[in-house]
Amino acid sequence: MxxxxxxxxxxxxxxxxxxxxxxxxxxxxxxxxxxxxxxxxxxxxxxxxxxxxxxxxxxxxxxxxxxxxxxxxxxxxxxxxxxxxxxxxxxxxxxxxxxxxxxxxxxxxxxxxxxxxxxxxxxxxxxMIWLTPAQDRLFAGPRADRLKFFDRLVHAADPAHADAASAYEKSRTRRQRLLDEGGQDPSWLGAIEVEMAGHGVAMAAARLDALIRLQGEIDQRPEGVFPQADLALDGAVEADLAEGLTAGEAEDRFLAALRDGRRRDAAAGRTLTRGPHRTELLARHRAKDQPAGDCSTGEQKALILTLALAQARALGQQWGxxxxxxxxxxxxxxxxxxxxxxxxxxxxxxxxxxxxxxxxxxxxxxxxxxxxxxxxxxxxxxxx
Ligand SMILES: Nc1ncnc2c1ncn2[C@@H]1O[C@H](COP(=O)(O)OP(=O)(O)OP(=O)(O)O)[C@@H](O)[C@H]1O
Ligand SMILES: [Mg+2]
Missing domain, CATH: 3.40.50.300 (P-loop containing nucleotide triphosphate hydrolases)
Structure with a gap:
């Protein structure tokens, strides 16, 4: 197209x-x-x-x-x-x-x-958008680094995303601390989970929005020296929103998952419940039809430049x-x-x-x- x-x-x-x-x-x-x-x-x-x-x-x-x-x-x-x-x-x-x-x-x-x-x-x-040499192996490296890179792109498109993300992380840490301490006050825990669900859904919505714009921008360019990429977010809340749940419905579902996951998260000492902290950014090299992580060093570098340049164009249109x-x-x-x-x-x-x-x-x-x-x-x- x-x-x-x-x-x-x-x-x-x-x-x-x-x-x-x-x-x-x-x-x-x-x-x-x-x-x-x-x-x-x-x-x-x-x-x-x-x-x-x-x-x-x-x-x-x-x-x-x-x-x-x-x-x-x-x-x-x-x-x-x-x-x-x-x-x-x-x-x-x-x-x-x-x-x-x-x-x-x-x-x-x-x-x-x-x-x-x-x-x-x-x-x-x-x-602004930046790329560092450490990101050359982003697609083959840890999931959390990829998500951080993507969240930065989201943040440039939607400055409120950073506030939602840091509020989410704060409430997630507080919930986990309460679970770790054992003596759970259910009403206190419940209040924190409501916060987490609200911020988490806001985060996931901003990510989905940015992803759609970014993919649209990539698709508008014919395949040139920078390869086309197919992007997707693998995350529980993102999937709910992509399926058409309203923000309120997605919050309710995430909240229920947090409640159900209390015992398991307490035993594990970390938040195993699937939420925006565990989302994975998936990227494929379209022409080669293979995961970006399997591409050569130079191909991966070209792919990440595809993303950065497409995001630069998307931001240009968005912000003028x-x-x-x-x-x-x-x-x-x-x-x-x-x-x-x-x-x-x-x-x-x-x-x-x-x-x-x-x-x-x-x-x-x-x-x-x-x-x-x-x-x-x-x-x-x-x-x-
Ligand atoms: N707080 C600091 N105070 C003084 N010098 C510092 C400080 N932090 C880093 N440096 C020095 O800055 C120098 C330049 O680093 P920089 O990474 O900018 O180099 P560069 O030109 O990008 O090199 P390369 O081509 O290897 O990437 C390094 O020698 C480093 O030791
Ligand atoms: Mg340098």
Whole structure:
């Protein structure tokens, strides 16, 4: 099925990036046009750190899931007392100054035009999608990683999804703790399960919605250098909704399953009851008619790019702005034909895609439609 190409949408774009004590960058100030960005430089130069810094302008812990030790610049035993990422950006709603940072081990603060803001406000202003080299084996790796990847795509389409997901996880943890402790107060347990069912159905509904849009976007493109994929969600609540149950009916059914599963979940010490925490994202390589997990490394990389590019187009149509794309080492493992295809897709999407690679030559298919920046320890140099 092919349809007319939708009208192009303007890109969300970082026009200026300032980093203070962010990993290998004690102090960086970078100016950019809305065009795609090619970051090249040797291993350890700081390319991924730059992408990670931008990823902090989205809700969450960034593309490396930075842990408690944080991202502040370390030198020897010294850790910088505070760090900050600041950007001047073209967003869905025009030019904004976006800032994220933290002091010591304090909570991260988000600012929009200097005013404190909720993290989700960033997702609404500047949608973004990222791919890391660790995701190259996503289809062959653990189920939970695949679900996390998919949930990020859902989150970019529906910022409320993250709230539902974290509320669901909180109530799931509380329920399990009560079950583990044994002395169950049925009314307390019941109240928590009602919460779980409500958030769980909201999560599953957002996932289904995003999946339908994403699959629609994939199907609209003829098979090119990026393979067509067939996606499905294998989850109890998602299946109920897909079968046409209303949200209320799906909640009732999930609630009943939670009640029935109490004894078993208590014995197991974990939530064996099937719910959105156990959903599986299934992906197949359509032309080869085989599960994505059985495909070669390069084929899997191409498949995951299919998903990311399709989601970028879907978000562009949905939000009226082409999302930022952070593609770390996207060209590694791709042959020349696919690198050409990637450049064409990115240029057609109009996105400010940030790409990294060890050599400038990897970006040749972009011609002069990409802005080159050479990254070296703690600094970035613009090339003519
Ligand atoms: N908190 C920190 N403080 C100072 N330096 C850090 C911190 N965290 C990471 N680094 C350093 O940043 C450097 C650059 O890392 P980065 O992953 O960005 O390199 P890269 O250019 O992507 O390399 P590669 O091509 O190997 O992927 C590494 O040498 C790492 O030790
Ligand atoms: Mg890197």
């Amino acid at each position: 092919t349809t007319e190409t939708p009208p192009p949408v303007p890109p969300a774009a970082v026009r200026r990036l300032r980093l203070t004590n962010f990993r290998s960058y004690p102090d960086l100030d970078l100016e950019l046009s809305p065009a795609p960005v090619a970051l090249f430089g040797e291993n350890g130069a700081g390319k991924t750190n730059l992408l990670e810094a931008i990823s902090f302008l989205a809700p969450g812990r960034g593309m490396r899931s930075a842990g408690a030790d944080g991202v502040a610049t370390r030198s020897g035993a010294d850790i910088a007392p505070e760090w900050a990422v600041f950007a001047e950006a073209d967003t869905r709603e025009g030019g904004f100054r976006l800032g994220v940072g933290a002091r010591g081990s304090a909570r991260r603060e988000t600012r929009i035009d200097g005013e404190p803001a909720a993290q989700n406000a960033l997702a609404r202003l500047m949608p 702005v082409a999302p930022l794309l952070l593609l770390d080492e996207a060209c590694a493992h791709l042959d020349a034909l696919r690198r050409d295809g990637l450049a064409r897709e990115i240029l057609a999407s109009g996105s400010q895609a940030w790409l990294t690679g060890v050599e400038k030559v990897l970006f040749e298919p972009f011609g002069d439609a990409i802005q080159y920046r050479e990254v070296h320890e703690g600094g970035v140099r613009a090339l003519p």
